[in-house]
Amino acid sequence: MIRKLALSALVITSSLFASSEVNVYSHRHYDTDKKLFKMFEEKTGIKVNVVKAKASALIKRIESEGKKSPADVLITVDAGRLYQAKEKDILQSINSEYLNTNIPANFRDTDNKWFALTKRSRVAVYKIGSGIESKLSTYEDLAKPKFKGQIMVRSSNNIYNQSLMAAMIAHHGKEYALNWAKGVVANMAKAPKGNDRYQVKAVANGIGQIAIANTYYIGKMVNNKDASQREAVKKIKILFPKFENGGTHINVSGAGVAKYSPNKENAIKFIEFMASKEAQKLFAEGNYEYPVLKGVKSSELVSSWGKFKDDNISINTLGQNNKAAVIIFDKAGWK
């Protein structure tokens, strides 16, 4: 114990005097990221300091800290919060040739204030043998009366649902979106509760026919210590719905450099590293996300689920429509 103490004291003091560091505020709470930070440290000698919390709390923290904020990089798990951070003017434009050439234009901010690192798609999950795949092909379909009592989806407190609704508004306008939400509520098998994995487990156990979930959760269920999760995913299949005039809804996890970043150089290096081939591979293999870097493949498991076309709604639009989405959820009675 004493050795541990001495060691941690040493680490603390050495980090205090380390001249080269980067301070990261991250909403990503995955162990994959921990590995990535270590890789970055070993490669560059730049120490990575991390605070993890919900993006909205981190944004508030950077806002309150103002000019003296130690934050260099902000990482979020959805587009809505990146947009919010940009709106609150806590990010700065950066000029990185690597990022500009390697990250597709629709995956970075028009002012270069943030860059997507990974994609996740929001999909429908159904039980093998239920025949859902022949009845359902679009998000709009989910509101059709033929799915009465069949849909399992989590609460609209959740940002992934809010972004999906934001996309619906962008495609069809608020009035259509409200009617759509009412239709989905009427089709729910259970009142919204639990997380995405809960919905998948329910469908696997014959409660409801269609679960709405993010893809990477399903990847995590396949290789899980929890037998009930492993068993559940054996019974289900994934279907990529699309919008009638678009593609499959995707959300992104991304990063930007804080406006008053004290270590700007390191911050840019850090984001470039997160978009590098080796980092992108780890996102794909370790966390079952879709890499944004051209030329890096998704993991074998994720590829086996099939291909899809990204929706054409810009990521900023998702953020802009977030509040309208929440209001529609309230009106439709989507808990």
Added chain:
Amino acid sequence: MGNSENWEHLKETLLFEYIFNSLYIMIGVAILTSIIGFTTAYLTSLYTFSFSRFFHYALILPFAIPTYIMAFIYGGMFDITGTVTTFILDILDMNINEVVFFDIMSIEGAIIIMSLVLYPYVYLICKTYLSFESASVIEASKTFNLSSWKILRKVILPISRPAIVAGVTLAVMEAVSDFGVMDYFGVSTFVTGIFRTWLGMGSIEDASKLASILMTFLFILIVLEKIQRRNKVYKSSGKDFRPIEKIKLKGFQNILATATCFIPFFLGFLLPFIQLCFWFIQSYDDIIDEDFMTLLYQTISLGFGSALLITSLAFLFVYNVRINKDSSSSVLTQIVKLGYSVPGAVVAVGILSFFSILDTYVVDFISSTFILSGTIIAIIFGYCVRFLAIAINNFEAGFSRIPTSYDDAAFIFKIGDIKTFLKIYLPLLKNSAFAAFIVIFIEVIKELPLTMILRPFNYDTLAVRALELTQQGQVIESSVPSMFIILIGMISVILLAKNMNKV
């Protein structure tokens, strides 16, 4: 204009549901915790029966389990796809749609889970109170030849009312400020509403409006508690601190008493603990490493330091009220208590703004970097705001047992304040102080939202780690940090119970 629009929208849609659900939870938790807490305290303080000495300790243990972990465990066992549910359905060879099924992931389920973890508040306060107060009263009532039942109904229940209410107030405040359980179970309350309005609609103003309605509710609750405490008929005579002669129960009564104590212990601790043990064995290898030891050390030192500070501060508050006897210090103390009802994340956001102002305008002269924001000081300050109420409640109960005649005597004999303190109060308050310290230590170790938002770089605690793992879907692995939280809690609880024995 935009804001009042939001507010209109809230009134039209969800406000009624927030109010209804929050009240439902408050009433539900109040009823359940007072029944469980008082019955078990009554039985273990006045009687001996099989395993009664064991229950003396064991009944506090559920307190060591964080509510969100309890929700995950219970969900994992009893929800629509839970292990226990599917097991029973397999035996019956039936489908879930064919049976009458109580869904634990509901508002009633949340009330049950909250009550199972929070009843120890009532148990602890009632027990301390009964052990102190009841001996002489009970003996007096016996001379009137009253039956035990009558003594319970006519004497013990009325004199215990302040203790029950004090415990229930804490339980209700904690339940109504919870976010984790309610969000997971899909229950809309003021607190989930605050976050939805703040994060989803981007309106901090309307979120604060919701928060202030909630605080008004709770302020009324605190005032009511104060009033009923003042009205209590029975006041400590102060002459008689003898322990109670416990009565030995036999036969059917013995079995009944044992069963009554076993049920809350089983549901609140043993069952979830067994589940955790299974998970722990499967996963400790992967989780315990050097980083884990660091966060274990950080958690314990943070808990110890904060508990020490908060206990001392609470003492000053209550002592000040006692000495000065003026209403302003009393009102101040009651306001400080409100902090416990404010959700951790809301406290955290308040502190962010407050500290950044301090840092920008005051500390600026001294240092070019932040010395408050993003440091341990910010977290500990947050804990003070949240948890002072618990310690204050403990000390208020403690002081109420010291007759004011002691103060007068000290005054007459011209004993100075410091001497009064050292010679009279300190020895009599040792137990309250110790109890407050332990309870806060456990609370800090379990605390989540505030710690996450305010922590410095590279600073993890057991609770944060447990949450991260569950969010990654690694529920089994999350048992490892959870188990350590519970083990630390258990050790503390045993120390606490030992201390209560000395009464």
